[in-house]
Amino acid sequence: xxxxxxxxxxxxxxxxxxxxxxxxxxxxxxxxxxxYSVIVVGSGLAGGAAAATLSELGYRVKCFCYQDSPxxxxxIAAQGGINAAKNYQNDGDSVSRLFYDTMxxxxxxxxxxxxxxxxxxxxxxxxxxxxxxxxxxREYGGLLDNRSFGGTQVKRTFYARGQTGQQxxxxxxxxxxxxxxRGGVEMFSRTEMLDLVVVDGHAKGIIVRDMVSGKISAxxxxxxVLATGGYGNxxxxxxxxxxxxxxxAYRAHKRGAAFANPCYTQIHPTCIPVSGDYQSKLTLxxxxxxxxxxxxVPGSIxxxxxIRCGDLRPGDVQEEDRDYYLERKYPSFGNxxxxxxxxxxxxxVCDEGRGVAPTGLGVFLDFRDAIxxxxxxxxxxxxxxxxxxxxxxxxxxxxxxPMQIFPAVHYTMGGLWVxxxxxxxxxxxxxxxxxxxxxxxxNRLGASALMxxxxxxYFVLPSTIANYLADQQPGAxxxxxxxxxxxxxxxxxxxxxxLEIRGKRSxxxxxxxxxxxxxxxxxxxxxxxxxxxxxxxxPEIRDEFWSNVRIxxxxxxxxxxxxxxxxxxxxxxxxxxLCHDALDREESCGGHFRVEHQFTEDDAEVRDxxxxxxxxxxxxxxxxxxxxxxxxxxxxRPKLTRExxxxxxxxxxxxxxx
Amino acid sequence: xxxxxxVWRQETRDSKGRIEVFPAKDIPSEASFLEMLxxxxxxxxxxxxxxxxxxxxxxxxxxxxxxxTINGIPHGPESATTACQLHMxxxxxxxxxxxxxxxxxxxxxxxxxxxxxxxxxxxxEAGGFISVRTGAAPDANTxxxxxxxxxRAFDSATCIGCGACVAACKNSSAMLFVSAxxxxxxxxxxxxxxxxxxxxxxxxxxxxxxxxxxxNLYECEAVCPKxxxxxxxxxxxxxxxxxxARNALT
Ligand SMILES: Cc1cc2nc3c(=O)[nH]c(=O)nc-3n(C[C@H](O)[C@H](O)[C@H](O)COP(=O)(O)OP(=O)(O)OC[C@H]3O[C@@H](n4cnc5c(N)ncnc54)[C@H](O)[C@@H]3O)c2cc1C
Ligand code: FES
Numbered sequence: 074x075x076x077x078x079x080x081x082x083x084x085x086x087x088x089x090x091x092x093x094x095x096x097x098x099x100x101x102x103x104x105x106x107x108x109y110s111v112i113v114v115g116s117g118l119a120g121g122a123a124a125a126t127l128s129e130l131g132y133r134v135k136c137f138c139y140q141d142s143p144x145x146x147x148x149i150a151a152q153g154g155i156n157a158a159k160n161y162q163n164d165g166d167s168v169s170r171l172f173y174d175t176m177x178x179x180x181x182x183x184x185x186x187x188x189x190x191x192x193x194x195x196x197x198x199x200x201x202x203x204x205x206x207x208x209x210x211r212e213y214g215g216l217l218d219n220r221s222f223g224g225t226q227v228k229r230t231f232y233a234r235g236q237t238g239q240q241x242x243x244x245x246x247x248x249x250x251x252x253x254x255r256g257g258v259e260m261f262s263r264t265e266m267l268d269l270v271v272v273d274g275h276a277k278g279i280i281v282r283d284m285v286s287g288k289i290s291a292x293x294x295x296x297x298v299l300a301t302g303g304y305g306n307x308x309x310x311x312x313x314x315x316x317x318x319x320x321x322a323y324r325a326h327k328r329g330a331a332f333a334n335p336c337y338t339q340i341h342p343t344c345i346p347v348s349g350d351y352q353s354k355l356t357l358x359x360x361x362x363x364x365x366x367x368x369x370v371p372g373s374i375x376x377x378x379x380i381r382c383g384d385l386r387p388g389d390v391q392e393e394d395r396d397y398y399l400e401r402k403y404p405s406f407g408n409x410x411x412x413x414x415x416x417x418x419x420x421x422v423c424d425e426g427r428g429v430a431p432t433g434l435g436v437f438l439d440f441r442d443a444i445x446x447x448x449x450x451x452x453x454x455x456x457x458x459x460x461x462x463x464x465x466x467x468x469x470x471x472x473x474x475p476m477q478i479f480p481a482v483h484y485t486m487g488g489l490w491v492x493x494x495x496x497x498x499x500x501x502x503x504x505x506x507x508x509x510x511x512x513x514x515x516n517r518l519g520a521s522a523l524m525x526x527x528x529x530x531y532f533v534l535p536s537t538i539a540n541y542l543a544d545q546q547p548g549a550x551x552x553x554x555x556x557x558x559x560x561x562x563x564x565x566x567x568x569x570x571x572l573e574i575r576g577k578r579s580x581x582x583x584x585x586x587x588x589x590x591x592x593x594x595x596x597x598x599x600x601x602x603x604x605x606x607x608x609x610x611x612p613e614i615r616d617e618f619w620s621n622v623r624i625x626x627x628x629x630x631x632x633x634x635x636x637x638x639x640x641x642x643x644x645x646x647x648x649x650x651l652c653h654d655a656l657d658r659e660e661s662c663g664g665h666f667r668v669e670h671q672f673t674e675d676d677a678e679v680r681d682x683x684x685x686x687x688x689x690x691x692x693x694x695x696x697x698x699x700x701x702x703x704x705x706x707x708x709x710r711p712k713l714t715r716e717x718x719x720x721x722x723x724x725x726x727x728x729x730x731x
Numbered sequence: 732x733x734x735x736x737x738v739w740r741q742e743t744r745d746s747k748g749r750i751e752v753f754p755a756k757d758i759p760s761e762a763s764f765l766e767m768l769x770x771x772x773x774x775x776x777x778x779x780x781x782x783x784x785x786x787x788x789x790x791x792x793x794x795x796x797x798x799x800t801i802n803g804i805p806h807g808p809e810s811a812t813t814a815c816q817l818h819m820x821x822x823x824x825x826x827x828x829x830x831x832x833x834x835x836x837x838x839x840x841x842x843x844x845x846x847x848x849x850x851x852x853x854x855x856e857a858g859g860f861i862s863v864r865t866g867a868a869p870d871a872n873t874x875x876x877x878x879x880x881x882x883r884a885f886d887s888a889t890c891i892g893c894g895a896c897v898a899a900c901k902n903s904s905a906m907l908f909v910s911a912x913x914x915x916x917x918x919x920x921x922x923x924x925x926x927x928x929x930x931x932x933x934x935x936x937x938x939x940x941x942x943x944x945x946x947n948l949y950e951c952e953a954v955c956p957k958x959x960x961x962x963x964x965x966x967x968x969x970x971x972x973x974x975x976a977r978n979a980l981t
Contacts, residue, residue: 126865141786142852144892145794161872197866204868206861206921208885215875233885239793240888247860254856262849285744285841314788348761351770354790462792465809465816468761531865579776581769625781630743631842633784634776 076331076703076714081492082186087722088168091190094493095536099543106131108547111538112279112294114266114321116143118238118523119506120300121245122530128257130535135292136249137261137281139316139636144246147302147314148526151238152359154220154230155523157195162219166227168192174225175521176723178411179486179514180663180691182337184699185722186493187511194528199231201531205244209233222360222519230520235359235458241523245530265636267568269297269325269502270560276325276502277550278557280564284636287629289565291557295545296501296538299325300530303485303507305338307644307651308596309588311482312344312357318640319647322489322508326650330497331701331714333490333510335647336655339517339664340597341483342415345466346435350585355481356466358438359459360519363408365443365452366476368415370436372396374426381429387437387475398422402685411728413516413664413689416480420597421687423479430477439475480597484522486513486664487654490701490716494537495529498701501541505529510699515663568628571638576621580637583618584644587611591648595655600668604656608649612708615645646707653702653710660696661689684727693725732758732824736771738783739831741840744847748840750829753783760820764807765790765797767819768830783830784843792816792956795891798898799844800831805895805954813893813956833898837905837941848894850940851908857936858929859912861922874920887914889957896951896959902943907951909933910967911959917970927974934971 083094101109109132113124116138124136138146158171171192176183199217203209209231210218219228233240252258263284270278270291278293304319305311326332343358371377372394379385398418400407410418419436422428429435444452449472453460460471467477488510495503495511506526513521594607618641626632661670670690678684698715705712734755741748753775758767765787772782788796792813799814801807807817822828830844838846876884888911896907913930916922922929945964952961 122865129864140788140794140796141848142795142892144852144855145788145796147789147794149794150789150791159871197868199871200868201863201865203871204861204863204921206884206916206919208881208888208915208919211876211878211881213878215877215881216872233888236793236889239891240885243888247855248863248865250852250856251860251862253852260852262852285847314794315790316788349759351759351762351766353763353766353769356791462816465812466763466818468818468820535865577777579773581773623776625776625779631784631845634782 076498076701076712078331078490078498078701078714078716079492080184080716081494082184083493087185087189090186091193098536099539101539101543103131105547107133109133109542110135110294110548111296111298112292113137113298113300114279115146115300115302115506115508116246116249117146117148117300117302117506118242118245118526119508119530120298121146121242121249122527123298123300123505123534124258125245125248125252126531126535127538128252128255134252134258135261135294136258137264137266139263139265139284141263143249143260143262144243146242147317148242148523149239150314151523152235152357153222153361154232154237154520155198155241156222156229156518156520157199157231157524158192158229159196159199161217162228164227166229170227171195171229173723175512175518176514177728178516178518180516180728181514181693181697181720181723181725182334182662182718183512183514184718185720190533191512191525191528194532195524197532198524198527202241202244205248207233207240207244220361225518238523241527245527266301266321267324267564267639268560269328270557271328271499272550272554272556275500278552280560285631287627287632289561289568291552291561293550293552293554293557295542295547296503298503298505298534299489299508300505301508303488304647305482305485307588307648308482308592309584310347310352310355310592312341312355315354318643320640320643323643323647325489325497325499325502327704328499329704330499330502331490331703332487332650333699333701334487334654335651335702336595336658336665337486337515337663338482339412339484339486340416340480342412342419342480343438343478344481345463346430346477346479347432356462357481357483358463358476358478362438362456362459365455366408366438366440367397367442368399368408368436368438369395369397370422370427370429377427377429381431381433387429388441396422396427411516412519413666417597417666419480430479435477435479437475438478440471441475444472484517486510486515486517490699494540495534496537496541503534503538505534515665568635568639571622571635571642572624572628574620574622574624576623578621578623580622580624580634580641583614583622584637584641587614587641587645587648590614591651595652598666598668599655601656604652607652608656611645611649611652618642618645649708650702650711654700657700657713658696660692662691662696678727732760732819732822734758734822734825735827737827737829738843740783740843742842744839744841758819762819763790763815764801764817764819765815784845786845787815790815793891795893798833798846798893800833800898802829805833805898806956811956811958833894835894835897835903835942837903838894838897850942851892851894851905853940854905854909854933854936855912858925858932859916861916862925876920880918884915884918887911887918887959887963890959891957893956895954895956897942899950899954900943900946901948902946904945904951905937905942906945906964906967907955907959907961909937910963913967913970914963926970927977930967930970930974931978
């Protein structure tokens with residue numbers, strides 16, 4: 074049966090769609106709401122907000138997370154801020170401008186109606202968070218302060234020092250705690266979802282493992298919400314938390330949910346470089362540093378070599394021997410060029426052999442000129458905590474010697490396919506936050522993920538989920554349904570199989586091997602040859618995993634190696650999906666750069682100076698669509714269905730930041 | 732560098748624990764403390780042993796998951812630093828390092844260095860929130876909050892809920908944790924309507940969970956990775972006394 078992808082976008086002018094949709098949405102009366110149960114997997118901004126709000130509305134909610142407390146979801150690590158079109162600065166911001174910036178930032182690969190709704194709802198988010206006590210930065214007059222972020226020309230980012238994600242997450246965690254104490258939400262921490270249960274084509278529950286006792290059990294509900302975050306850890310090294318994984322989304326995919334645009338992955342240009350093969354994760358240095366730091370590498374390979382072996386100090390490199398390559402190539406945006414452009418340029422200069430850091434994979438972010446211009450104190454007032462963090466990790470003082478940075482995987486725009494109601498093609502399965510594919514197209518703008526997670530969780534899902542539930546008989550499916558028993562047996566069997574391999578290699582060694590391969594072949598620059606090579610290598614690594622992984626201990630105890638193994642097993646399948654999508658998309662757009670598709674001197678756009686050689690070249694004729702993939706068996710090419718993207722309110726242009 | 736680790740091992744919540752000794756050879760000084768443990772675990776697994784279990788997630792000092800007592804100090808020797816942000820260059824070649832869990836009656840050990848801190852969640856559930864429903868909020872700029880007040884609330888709100896304060900206190904008191912949340916919310920105009928109820932209920936929950944009384948030694952402040960000041964405790968005591976008095980009157 075061909076996959077039917079009905080986007081359910083309401084008709085009418087773009088700025089009235091959401092209002093109309095809410096009016097036309099089904100309502101469930103308060104007495105009946107109590108009869109419906111909803112499972113929410115994830116307690117980050119998207120899941121925490123959704124669980125709390127659904128419970129406030131009267132639904133009975135069960136919420137799950139793998140950490141020891143819902144307060145520790147990875148949203149906690151977001152630093153920079155959250156966008157909203159409040160126009161408190163009176164600098165010309167509006168819902169339409171935020172809508173346009175997000176469409177353009179996403180390189181015209183997102184659904185207009187969803188993005189417009191996001192921009193509309195952004196207003197309510199800030200109100201809600203302030204009412205909860207989120208301590209956003211304020212001006213002396215007592216009103217809220219804003220800063221600006223990459224890819225925009227207005228100040229619309231709300232922030233709480235360098236800890237915006239933490240403060241927003243504590244807000245939703247506290248709302249969730251309020252509902253837990255009221256009895257509306259039952260919370261299951263240290264509980265991992267291992268599978269989705271589908272009954273007669275509808276998502277009706279999940280299989281979970283209690284990570285302390287090891288007990289595997291089933292939970293049924295009238296609808297399931299996945300808010301399980303992104304899949305950046307398929308690269309092993311990323312700025313994500315160690316536990317971030319694709320398991321929940323991928324299990325749903327294997328049960329029939331389409332996975333959309335997995336090849337849209339975001340690489341953040343300013344992270345601390347890798348220092349050795351023991352490295353376990355990468356640390357982001359906030360993008361805001363690019364406001365004052367100048368990015369450079371030596372102009373020649375020989376000078377770069379001297380710096381790498383410690384024979385020359387960066388401060389002693391003469392001005393004429395420095396290449397401020399972003400300022401040179403993009404004079405108007407300079408060091409503030411969008412993330413994908415800044416990242417790719419860093420890779421290029423390192424590939425040429427001009428990289429710094431002992432590994433050759435690093436560039437300088439230098440504050441010397443800013444300190445000379447504005448003084449030590451004002452730089453410290455702006456970035457003090459970031460400089461401290463850098464010094465803690467690298468043991469070098471950025472006031473005295475330039476920081477070393479390198480791009481790292483940071484965010485994943487792709488995710489499970491959802492319609493306007495945030496429901497996947499599997500009825501009953503809803504997906505929120507980074508786990509869905511919905512709003513950022515091929516590239517996400519800074520400070521927009523927090524906005525999307527909270528929009529989905531507080532405002533969109535609680536209103537749209539009734540469109541599904543209203544047609545369901547509450548409590549019709551319970552854990553005693555044979556499908557639950559069947560799924561439980563499958564999951565238990567899989568865990569046992571993993572434990573029985575008793576091979577020689579650790580789980581981490583496989584994850585590292587996979588990560589290196591994917592970073593190399595499906596990272597910042599992708600080619601047909603590289604991707605085809607990866608598609609040959611992945612099944613080999615996977616086969617070795619299933620015959621040679623060593624997981625000490627048993628399943629009936631807290632067993633961290635077993636937890637990791639389950640996640641890595643899924644990454645080893647998911648990686649193939651990622652590469653298939655990257656191979657199929659014969660264009661470059663946003664976070665997806667195919668070396669075969671870049672502008673050259675021969676293109677008219679280069680000749681009339683709208684862009685320059687080496688820039689990403691979209692193919693709007695053939696690729697203005699969402700690629701939604703259906704699972705077709707492990708090791709078998711997944712089945713592609715395209716959802717065409719139509720643009721009525723924006724004009725497709727070359728994304729130029731020159 | 733080469734080190735000797737003396738690590739707390741305990742199979743389950745109910746089993747008896749003991750210290751085991753592991754060599755940690757050829758550790759790069761640029762590695763983080765948790766990366767050092769990763770390296771040691773790789774070797775334990777290769778030799779057929781059971782790896783050392785410890786909690787961690789973000790590895791950048793913000794999620795509050797890591798919880799190691801290193802050489803007797805929660806999160807180790809560096810001030811204002813979580814265990815995950817501690818780097819090996821702060822140790823010397825040949826050192827012996829003791830690694831134990833965060834110890835407290837209210838934080839039972841689950842395995843090795845992993846403890847159960849759900850008591851903290853239950854304290855928040857008792858009143859660590861503002862009762863506002865989604866959708867009911869007025870425009871964010873309706874109520875100005877003086878910058879100083881907002882900044883003070885922020886300083887308390889940076890608590891990562893790791894529990895180092897409890898582990899450092901000889902009475903295993905959770906007063907720094909509770910007072911930080913009460914200060915954050917009671918300081919803001921939005922939080923004032925529930926001020927009294929919040930203080931009373933959170934303190935009551937804390938007592939019920941088996942945390943002890945404040946020792947007045949402020950070890951908690953010294954180990955707090957976010958440098959939450961202990962004057963929050965005085966503020967909580969005042970809020971609590973006022974709330975209790977008002978309660979007695981009505
Ligand atoms: C270092 C860093 C800085 C960032 N800074 C910014 C910023 O300044 N502004 C911005 O807008 N965005 C930023 N982002 C992006 C943003 O933080 C995330 O995209 C967003 O917080 C994701 O929220 P979420 O709710 O979708 O998922 P998460 O917060 O990742 O939550 C996922 C939840 O799912 C649970 N879970 C996952 N798998 C399972 C499973 N199998 N079983 C049970 N539970 C499971 C987890 O326990 C967790 O509760 C940043 C990201 C990083 C990594
Ligand atoms: S692992 Fe998150 S604070 Fe240490």
